[in-house]
Amino acid sequence: MKISVFGCGYLGAVHAASMASIGHDVVGVDVDAAKIASLSEGRPPFFEPGFDEILQAGLDSGRLTFSTDAADAADAEVHFIAVGTPQSADGSADLRYVNAAVDAVLPHLAEGALIVGKSTVPVGTAAELAPRIDAAGGRLAWNPEFLREGFAVQDTLTPDRLVYGVAAGDDAAAAKLDELYADVLSHGMPRIVTDLATAELVKVAANAFLATKISFINSMAEIAEGVGADVTQLADAIGHDARIGRRFLNAGVGFGGGCLPKDIRAFQARATELGYGDSVAFLGEVDRINLRRRDRVVDLASEMLGGVEGRRIAVLGLAFKPDSDDVRDSPALDIASRLREAGALVTATDPHAIETARRVRPELDFRPDTDDALAGADLVILLTEWREYRDLDPETVAGLVSGTRVIDGRNVLDGAAYRAAGWEYRALGRG
Numbered sequence: 331m332k333i334s335v336f337g338c339g340y341l342g343a344v345h346a347a348s349m350a351s352i353g354h355d356v357v358g359v360d361v362d363a364a365k366i367a368s369l370s371e372g373r374p375p376f377f378e379p380g381f382d383e384i385l386q387a388g389l390d391s392g393r394l395t396f397s398t399d400a401a402d403a404a405d406a407e408v409h410f411i412a413v414g415t416p417q418s419a420d421g422s423a424d425l426r427y428v429n430a431a432v433d434a435v436l437p438h439l440a441e442g443a444l445i446v447g448k449s450t451v452p453v454g455t456a457a458e459l460a461p462r463i464d465a466a467g468g469r470l471a472w473n474p475e476f477l478r479e480g481f482a483v484q485d486t487l488t489p490d491r492l493v494y495g496v497a498a499g500d501d502a503a504a505a506k507l508d509e510l511y512a513d514v515l516s517h518g519m520p521r522i523v524t525d526l527a528t529a530e531l532v533k534v535a536a537n538a539f540l541a542t543k544i545s546f547i548n549s550m551a552e553i554a555e556g557v558g559a560d561v562t563q564l565a566d567a568i569g570h571d572a573r574i575g576r577r578f579l580n581a582g583v584g585f586g587g588g589c590l591p592k593d594i595r596a597f598q599a600r601a602t603e604l605g606y607g608d609s610v611a612f613l614g615e616v617d618r619i620n621l622r623r624r625d626r627v628v629d630l631a632s633e634m635l636g637g638v639e640g641r642r643i644a645v646l647g648l649a650f651k652p653d654s655d656d657v658r659d660s661p662a663l664d665i666a667s668r669l670r671e672a673g674a675l676v677t678a679t680d681p682h683a684i685e686t687a688r689r690v691r692p693e694l695d696f697r698p699d700t701d702d703a704l705a706g707a708d709l710v711i712l713l714t715e716w717r718e719y720r721d722l723d724p725e726t727v728a729g730l731v732s733g734t735r736v737i738d739g740r741n742v743l744d745g746a747a748y749r750a751a752g753w754e755y756r757a758l759g760r761g
């Protein structure tokens with residue numbers, strides 16, 4: 331099937347290459363000429379495991395092309411909208427890119443073609459877009475995306491479920507998506523067909539739940555710290571209850587990235603606009619708990635060093651999560667910047683996110699080499715749980731630093747091993 335994907339960022343580029351990998355003819359369209367040039371040459375504009383292979387394979391097969399010209403999408407049967415929906419100043423979702431992408435498709439829309447929203451949008455967005463698309467002879471569906479960065483290819487090709495939001499009675503839209511996703515559906519995952527509003531709401535509800543789960547355990551961490559309890563044991567113990575589950579109960583510096591923070595804020599903004607602000611008021615607390623964890627690391631660093639000014643702090647990790655170079659609303663980058671602003675001499679490292687971090691925080695002292703970042707540090711703070719940082723040998727690292735003090739911001743290091751090697755080991759939520 332000939333399809334197009336408007337927006338070739340973390341979501342759209344992976345979607346385009348994944349759809350080519352299951353046999354579709356795909357054109358990826360983006361307004362960013364540099365990104366399109368890079369993708370066309372097989373150079374991924376971001377780090378995502380497995381993406382470079384499917385990108386190259388797609389280009390080699392001739393089934394995957396990229397363009398800045400919406401006209402190149404003219405003969406597609408399905409057009410995906412995968413552009414960004416960033417946070418506006420008032421917390422609501424900025425829909426200007428979604429509107430611009432739809433406006434770009436409409437003049438080239440074949441009769442009966444399907445526009446499929448993938449971007450995360452406030453409930454009601456599809457209802458606002460639909461009349462314009464109907465008038466142009468097309469149809470609209472919403473197919474929210476649940477991929478996790480770091481597992482984006484796997485999650486696109488073998489998702490936990492597919493959700494199709496379609497207009498009342500539009501069985502043809504669901505049938506078209508079934509045809510498109512036949513390969514994906516052959517793995518047997520559930521497929522849920524809903525109305526448009528439900529599909530939009532499913533996505534923000536999923537992210538609201540995940541954010542709440544993380545902030546729940548981080549609120550327990552605040553208390554555990556105060557009373558000398560251990561939040562990791564608490565998480566293990568409650569996580570054995572199948573109704574609760576252990577996943578997403580890892581206490582630490584909290585969530586970040588291009589989705590959860592902005593999505594819970596946009597959800598509150600939209601719900602308030604619709605008169606349901608009280609229903610999601612708890613998300614304000616979820617957000618505050620999350621941001622307080624960052625304050626806690628800055629305070630703890632100061633406590634351990636007797637003030638951070640002029641002290642050397644090695645920050646391990648800048649990406650908002652491992653296996654990604656994404657630093658959007660990254661707790662790690664935020665903490666590194668705040669420590670620097672407080673006068674610390676921060677040396678920051680990350681296996682893949684130095685370049686993305688440098689673009690937004692050029693003032694930080696980045697050290698691509700981990701040993702170089704650690705050399706002479708008075709304090710080491712682990713903020714993104716990359717495998718290489720988890721695997722560091724406390725004895726070897728002790729030989730590099732000036733002061734054997736460590737904050738485990740993700741509760742992933744072997745605290746006993748660090749203590750045995752002479753370190754002052756502190757972790758969030760473990761008094």
Ligand SMILES: NC(=O)c1ccc[n+]([C@@H]2O[C@H](COP(=O)([O-])OP(=O)(O)OC[C@H]3O[C@@H](n4cnc5c(N)ncnc54)[C@H](O)[C@@H]3O)[C@@H](O)[C@H]2O)c1
Nearest residue numbers: 337339340341360361362413414415427430431449450475
């Ligand atoms: N990244 C994720 O893990 C993820 C997961 C699920 C859902 N989402 C949602 O997917 C959407 C995209 O997220 P992302 O992380 O890929 O963002 P991104 O910023 O990486 O990519 C967005 C892309 O859209 C392009 N764009 C903007 N206006 C355009 C236009 N008019 N025509 C064509 N391209 C245009 C931008 O140049 C950019 O390359 C957001 O709504 C996000 O919430 C993202």
